[in-house]
Amino acid sequence: xxxxxxxxxxxxxxxxxxxxxxxxxxxxxxxxxxxxxxxxxxxxxxxxxxxxxxxxxxxxxxxxxxxxxxxxxxxxxxxxxxxxxxxxxxxxxxxxxxxxxxxxxxxxxxxxxxxxxxxxxxxxxxxxxxxxxxxxxxxxxxxxxxxxxxxxxxxxxxxxxxxxxxxxxxxxxxxxxxxxxxxxxxxxxxxxxxxxxxxxxxxxxxxxxxxxxxxxxxxxxxxxxxxxxxxxxxxxxxxxxxxxxxxxxxxxxxxxxxxxxxxxxxxxxxxxxxxxxxxxxxxxxxxxxxxxxxxxxxxxxxxxxxxxxxxxxxxxxxxxxxxxxxxxxxxxxxxxxxxxxxxxxxxxxxxxxxxxxxxxxxxxxxxxxxxxxxxxxxxxxxxxxxxxxxxxxxxxxxxxxxxxxxxxxxxxxxxxxxxxxxxxxxxxxxxxxxxxxxxxxxxxxxxxxxxxxxxxxxxxxxxxxxxxxx
Numbered sequence: 001x002x003x004x005x006x007x008x009x010x011x012x013x014x015x016x017x018x019x020x021x022x023x024x025x026x027x028x029x030x031x032x033x034x035x036x037x038x039x040x041x042x043x044x045x046x047x048x049x050x051x052x053x054x055x056x057x058x059x060x061x062x063x064x065x066x067x068x069x070x071x072x073x074x075x076x077x078x079x080x081x082x083x084x085x086x087x088x089x090x091x092x093x094x095x096x097x098x099x100x101x102x103x104x105x106x107x108x109x110x111x112x113x114x115x116x117x118x119x120x121x122x123x124x125x126x127x128x129x130x131x132x133x134x135x136x137x138x139x140x141x142x143x144x145x146x147x148x149x150x151x152x153x154x155x156x157x158x159x160x161x162x163x164x165x166x167x168x169x170x171x172x173x174x175x176x177x178x179x180x181x182x183x184x185x186x187x188x189x190x191x192x193x194x195x196x197x198x199x200x201x202x203x204x205x206x207x208x209x210x211x212x213x214x215x216x217x218x219x220x221x222x223x224x225x226x227x228x229x230x231x232x233x234x235x236x237x238x239x240x241x242x243x244x245x246x247x248x249x250x251x252x253x254x255x256x257x258x259x260x261x262x263x264x265x266x267x268x269x270x271x272x273x274x275x276x277x278x279x280x281x282x283x284x285x286x287x288x289x290x291x292x293x294x295x296x297x298x299x300x301x302x303x304x305x306x307x308x309x310x311x312x313x314x315x316x317x318x319x320x321x322x323x324x325x326x327x328x329x330x331x332x333x334x335x336x337x338x339x340x341x342x343x344x345x346x347x348x349x350x351x352x353x354x355x356x357x358x359x360x361x362x363x364x365x366x367x368x369x370x371x372x373x374x375x376x377x378x379x380x381x382x383x384x385x386x387x388x389x390x391x392x393x394x395x396x397x398x399x400x401x402x403x404x405x406x407x408x409x410x411x412x413x414x415x416x417x418x419x420x421x422x423x424x425x426x427x428x429x430x431x432x433x434x435x436x437x438x439x440x441x442x443x444x445x446x447x448x449x450x451x452x453x454x455x456x457x458x459x460x461x462x463x464x465x466x467x468x469x470x
Contacts, residue, residue, distance in 0.1 A: 005053035006060055010127050012046035016120065017140040017453075020147050020199065020446050023162065023189050029106050030162055031191025035445055036108035043116045046123055064126055067463075071125045076459045079388045083381040084118045087111065087334060090374040094333015103335050107361075108445070110335050117452045124456035125463065133457055134213060137206035140453075141226060144203040148233050151188035151196075155180050163187065186236035195444055197242030200234040201249070201433045202450035205426060212422050245437035247280060253429030260421055312349060313364050313440060319344040320368040324375070331375035337362055340372055366438035385455070386431055392416075392462050393428055416461035427458055 016039060024034030054061045071077050091100025091111045103110030128136070154163030156177050164187065165173055165180045174180040185193035204227055211223045234242075254276065258269035323332060323340030332340055338361040363369045371379040393416070416424070434451060443451070 002057070004060075005049045005057060006064065006127060009046045009049040009053065009123065010132060012042045012049065013120070013123055013127070014136060014139050015042045016046075016449065017136070017143045019449070020143050021150065021189055023150065023191075025160070025162055031189070032106060032108055032445075036113065039445060039449065040113075040116050043120050043123075047119050050123060050127070068122070068126050070463050071122065071459070074125075074459055074463045075388050076385070076392065076455065076462060077122075077125070079381060079384045080118070080121060080455065083378065083385060084114055086330070086378040086381050087114050087374055090330040090378050091333045091335075093330050094336055094373075095339060096333060096336055099335045100333035107335065113445070113448070114334075117448055120449075121452045121456045121459075124453065125459050128456075128460065133460065134210065136453070137210055140203060140206050140450075141210070144200065144230060145226075147188040147190065147196075147199075148229070151186055151233070155184070155186075181236060185238045186233050188233070188237075190446060192444075193237040194239050194242075194441055195446055196237035197234055197239035198245065198434065198437050198441065199446045199450065200230050200237070201242065201246055201437075202430070202454065204230050204234070205430045205454075208426055209423060212420055212426075239437075239441075241440035242433075242437045245433035245435075248436040249429040249433035250276060252432040253425040256428040257421060257425040260424065265421070310440075315346040315348050316341065316360050316363055317365060317368050319346055320363045320365075320372045323372045327375060329375045330377060331371070331373045334373045337369065337373055362442040364442055365440060366443055369442050386435060389431060389455070389458060390428075392458075393424075419461065427461075430454060 019035045019038040019042070022034035022038045023030050024037075027033040050064075054064065072081075088101075088111050091097055094100050099110070101111035103113065124136075150161060151163070153161040155165065157165070163184075165184050172180070174183050186196060187193040188196050190196055190199065207223050207227050207230065211220055211227075214220055214223070234246075251273070254269055254273045258266055258273065261269055319341055320337070322344040323337075341360045363372060366382075367379070370382045374382075416427075419427075431454075434447075
């Protein structure tokens with residue numbers, strides 16, 4: 001009996017989303033090290049078994065080789081490949097190539113990480129079919145549940161589950177479980193509440209997509225319960241930038257739904273959009289009232305450019321722009337922002353009379369990070385990923401309508417067009433959440449992982465093309 005190396009490769013790809021649950025208390029950075037070790041090990045093993053399949057399974061290898069060639073001709077794959085190329089080149093031509101490629105023990109990012117993410121993307125595009133994607137989404141939902149359960153255990157101060165529920169003097173910030181859950185922003189097993197929100201947005205996307213794929217009522221009810229569960233802890237993370245991202249995604253998805261639907265569906269879409277805009281406007285308008293301020297998680301409504309964390313980011317972005325002007329083409333290299341921050345330090349960060357954040361190793365914005373660290377080439381290729389994605393989504397729809405109406409030969413049947421309107425709206429919406437939250441946050445492994453997973457899923461729908469000769 002021959003060994004199906006491609007199936008084994010898929011198995012290790014299924015294990016990748018579980019990395020978010022890993023917390024390695026034996027390491028200096030418990031919320032980071034174990035995750036990237038798990039992630040890289042799973043990717044390396046998946047890649048090894050994929051190569052063994054190409055070498056030893058001739059018939060199946062031919063199919064996957066053809067698939068791989070088709071993937072590399074995809075505009076989305078091309079622009080992602082350019083981004084990875086410029087990212088690596090920026091490291092080699094930066095001020096510290098070693099740091100750019102290997103990163104450090106605390107962050108675990110850099111060129112080595114981006115190469116693993118690129119392999120992850122290519123393997124998913126090559127090996128996965130519809131049922132495999134649904135399985136991967138289910139594994140991701142499973143991982144998210146355990147991420148949250150870990151955070152609950154840490155909040156309850158169960159031994160062995162680490163969290164940050166003490167002030168700087170070591171005193172408990174609240175005596176009760178609910179008190180700690182309300183006062184401290186929820187961080188799950190990620191170690192930072194800022195990233196729980198964006199991670200759970202992707203998870204809620206997977207749950208919604210699975211909801212549209214299932215017909216069984218009990219499964220739909222279960223997914224609705226999961227969505228409520230995820231949203232509760234999304235709210236408790238209280239990350240303002242991510243909330244703005246969610247609002248942007250909902251708005252974009254509903255607008256796409258309206259313009260792509262007709263008749264009663266269009267009216268429903270307009271009604272939902274009007275309700276959404278009205279509710280969010282009311283909440284933000286009355287955000288300073290005692291009623292809103294007493295709501296758990298009311299921090300998300302306190303958005304202002306004059307607020308301290310907003311000011312420190314603005315000062316840091318100014319330093320980033322000065323650094324980019326000095327090295328505009330390929331930047332300073334990934335993982336080297338701290339050098340830029342030190343060289344162009346804004347003295348307003350230093351306030352002796354109050355507690356303030358005076359050191360940054362990231363610009364706290366994906367846009368300024370990529371601009372400073374990878375230069376204009378890396379920045380444009382990164383932005384180009386989303387330009388290409390939306391061109392594909394919008395252009396493909398028009399192409400199909402045109403060819404169908406004229407009944408031309410070589411008619412393309414593209415899998416994206418076979419999706420329901422709700423599924424298309426979800427795919428259209430989710431990048432808005434990432435791009436808006438990225439204005440004030442930088443990428444870490446759980447975000448990168450889900451971004452590349454989503455891009456591979458989208459690419460699957462644009463490379464799965466069947467041509468018919470009538």
